[in-house]
Amino acid sequence: DIQMTQSPSSLSASVGDRVTITCRASQGIRNDLGWYQQKPGKAPTRLIYAASSLQSGVPSRFTGSGSGTEFTLTISSLQPEDLATYYCLQYHNSPFTFGQGTKVEIK
């Protein structure tokens, strides 16, 4: 199975800060990676697919990059509504696998 290592596990940042979350795959997955946001008590929603494509309706402050084994989700200017846990997911091989999650808190 492909292992996804996500870091950091949590972070605290101020409104307006730039935030970066990283996922590393245990083997190459091309660009078969998505990023998901889960707000407290809610189901996850997709932010990014194919590593760098922005889901329709998602604010442009969210960007994804990377290919192969290294991937990054960047929030260019953190907003209060971005309080959530973020997960990467590889869908290159079955079983699909998630990163461990990054909990983003607002200072």
Place this chain on the structure above:
Amino acid sequence: QVQLVESGGGLVKPGGYLRLSCAASGFTFSDYYMSWVRQAPGKGLEWVSHISSSGTMYYGDSVRGRFTISRDNGKNSVSLEMHSLRADDTAVYYCVRGTFLTGPDSWGQGTRVTVSS
């Protein structure tokens, strides 16, 4: 709009059986693979199983041999039969739609399964 509505969750004893269902609407069901993802209390997301539009099934290691996924393209529904349930199967189970090209995109609101004596 896309709707995925899960049902069938509840309280079951260890070793017991439960069948989850997901009713889909708002899209051409047969064009998508369907999956189940779970989240134990206070934990991260775990991929459980998915089934392709043609019926090929995949399972995570923790449920293989105990869970069975199936779909009915005529009724726009996907099910998850869960046998030999254990305490560590306790979780919210989400129904998820996806394509192999762009991955999972839409999630239901989840149904809660509690395995406890």
